[in-house]
Amino acid sequence: MCGIVGYVGPQDSLGVVLEGLRRLEYRGYDSAGVAVLADGQLSTAKKAGKLANLEKQLAEADLPAATIGIGHTRWATHGGPTDRNAHPHVSADGRVAVVHNGIIENFVPLRAEVEATGVEFTSETDTEVVAHLLTATYRALPAGPDRLAEAMRAVSRRLEGAFTLVATHADEPDTIVASRRNSPLVVGVGDGEYFLGSDVAAFIGHTRNALELGQDQVVEIDRTRGATVTDFSGNRVEPTAYTVDWDAAAAEKGGYPWFMLKEIAEQPRAVADTLLGRLGESGELVLDEVRLSDQELRDIDKIFVVACGTAFHAGLLAKYAIEHWTRIPVEVEVASEFRYRDPVLDRSTLVVVISQSGETMDSLMALRHARDQKARVLAICNANGSTIPRESDAVLYTHAGPEVAVASTKGFLTQVVACYLVGLFLAQVRGVKYADEIAAIVDDLRALPDAVARVLEQMEPVRELGRSLADANTILFLGRHVGFPVALEGALKLKELAYIHAEGFAAGELKHGPIAVIDQGTPVVVIVPSPRTRESVHGKVVSNIQEVRARGARTIVIAEDGDDDVLPFADHVIRVPRTPTLLAPVVTTVPLQVLACEIADTRGLDVDQPRNLAKSVTVE
Numbered sequence: 001m002c003g004i005v006g007y008v009g010p011q012d013s014l015g016v017v018l019e020g021l022r023r024l025e026y027r028g029y030d031s032a033g034v035a036v037l038a039d040g041q042l043s044t045a046k047k048a049g050k051l052a053n054l055e056k057q058l059a060e061a062d063l064p065a066a067t068i069g070i071g072h073t074r075w076a077t078h079g080g081p082t083d084r085n086a087h088p089h090v091s092a093d094g095r096v097a098v099v100h101n102g103i104i105e106n107f108v109p110l111r112a113e114v115e116a117t118g119v120e121f122t123s124e125t126d127t128e129v130v131a132h133l134l135t136a137t138y139r140a141l142p143a144g145p146d147r148l149a150e151a152m153r154a155v156s157r158r159l160e161g162a163f164t165l166v167a168t169h170a171d172e173p174d175t176i177v178a179s180r181r182n183s184p185l186v187v188g189v190g191d192g193e194y195f196l197g198s199d200v201a202a203f204i205g206h207t208r209n210a211l212e213l214g215q216d217q218v219v220e221i222d223r224t225r226g227a228t229v230t231d232f233s234g235n236r237v238e239p240t241a242y243t244v245d246w247d248a249a250a251a252e253k254g255g256y257p258w259f260m261l262k263e264i265a266e267q268p269r270a271v272a273d274t275l276l277g278r279l280g281e282s283g284e285l286v287l288d289e290v291r292l293s294d295q296e297l298r299d300i301d302k303i304f305v306v307a308c309g310t311a312f313h314a315g316l317l318a319k320y321a322i323e324h325w326t327r328i329p330v331e332v333e334v335a336s337e338f339r340y341r342d343p344v345l346d347r348s349t350l351v352v353v354i355s356q357s358g359e360t361m362d363s364l365m366a367l368r369h370a371r372d373q374k375a376r377v378l379a380i381c382n383a384n385g386s387t388i389p390r391e392s393d394a395v396l397y398t399h400a401g402p403e404v405a406v407a408s409t410k411g412f413l414t415q416v417v418a419c420y421l422v423g424l425f426l427a428q429v430r431g432v433k434y435a436d437e438i439a440a441i442v443d444d445l446r447a448l449p450d451a452v453a454r455v456l457e458q459m460e461p462v463r464e465l466g467r468s469l470a471d472a473n474t475i476l477f478l479g480r481h482v483g484f485p486v487a488l489e490g491a492l493k494l495k496e497l498a499y500i501h502a503e504g505f506a507a508g509e510l511k512h513g514p515i516a517v518i519d520q521g522t523p524v525v526v527i528v529p530s531p532r533t534r535e536s537v538h539g540k541v542v543s544n545i546q547e548v549r550a551r552g553a554r555t556i557v558i559a560e561d562g563d564d565d566v567l568p569f570a571d572h573v574i575r576v577p578r579t580p581t582l583l584a585p586v587v588t589t590v591p592l593q594v595l596a597c598e599i600a601d602t603r604g605l606d607v608d609q610p611r612n613l614a615k616s617v618t619v620e
């Protein structure tokens, strides 16, 4: 959601900024713009729609050569996705250009204050007010080496809400400044050049050395003095330096038509990387990075799993595994609801926050609420150095590598695997499972990457099926036990990618309402548990297939190898390898990802960047 790029160095800034924006496209946006500074003048270009529109405008505008510049991809919140509302926003005197990610909640009174001075606004955005405030504040300050940074600090102190702001001033040919509260920003440090980015993808083609910016901090990037970080009061802060372990190639499509297809194909490796170093030689769990003491883990009497969207579905699966292995009660809740419900939390509550990006605002706010209530927070996260793991007591990184497609695939699978690791680790530390029981499950986990690879080898019939479903109006997904969250995930993938109405149901709920929507030919995807699942769950799901088929449904059945009970009632069978009950979602989800991708592609849609969606949702 909104991508920000900044550059100061010897290279052509426009090229660097555009490249950065291209790499941030996956975050989702509906307009884009740039500003460069040369010969004491700011030049801007901005355009609604995709980057290609901006590039077309740039080809006509012929901006001057410059070595300092900022850029933005905007996901509209205040004001529609128009040329006028696109960033950068420039002050009335033309001296300041600003880009912004987030929402400035008190912009209405601030705007009134600025308008009272005679300034006319040219957009409907909350951001423009910052450009006007910055120019006025800068003017009122004495000349000095950090005048622009001081102006940014003064303005930031007045803002409420979430923001990353990056600004340039026409009188400061060697400086850009940025400010951050509740929205992401990282600094890239190259050889005599500096980058700013919403995430490291913005500059990964140039450097892997990065600085983490903390909450309520301002960074000034000066061509000769380098990066100086202060808090909003001007106190110097030593930023944490780190090396990015992704490379540029990992963020490229690698020959696939869509990032999503590449990321689906990477899942065996991603799952293996999540497990790497965490399964000990003797079948024990080794989670050294979980910075909670054994005593703290033993004291836990309740677990909440909090997340959004696909990550929430991973959380639903965590409940089955963690409760079964540890006997600790687990509640799972969408992050946007969590803190409004006043959940009962205390020191002996573990809150597991799952987030691929580590920047989802709803999840971050839930995390802060949990910490305020003294709960312990463990983050399961993919993006290194992001806000959610930084603010948590402990973190388990999924190591899935960069996920660029908006729809999460390898992010999800690795979150599920990380949840298994957490559950088993708790069982081990608390001594509620014998070592040989844990070792047996560890062996099952070790087999998962191969199992996923085998599913991927058999996807051609699924693609063919997807092509035949491209005109469907509605597709339903049914599952029981761990198949239920998989059904929810299958439906979400289809909705977001193919814009087809889809719903996931607990198969047992069918007769309590949903069965009424089944009509002649309605496609129904059923995730069938293993025949070895306890309490004849398998038999009940087979009955559910018969029930929907009897009402005209076209049944698409995902069943494990050798399960022939489903054959008489299935119009299509998708086979997955035999996998232990609790781990089965790691294999049964994969065909649903491929199916959604193929249907969207057949419908001619942008698989990687579905309409209206953003990769990381950094507003509440």
Ligand code: F6R
Pocket (backbone or CB within 6 Å): 308, 309, 310, 311, 312, 354, 355, 356, 357, 358, 359, 360, 363, 406, 407, 408, 409, 492, 493, 496, 615, 616, 617
């Ligand atoms: C769906 C999807 C979203 C995210 C959700 C949370 O494919 O990607 O539903 O799962 O926005 O994102 P993270 O995991 O970054 O917190």
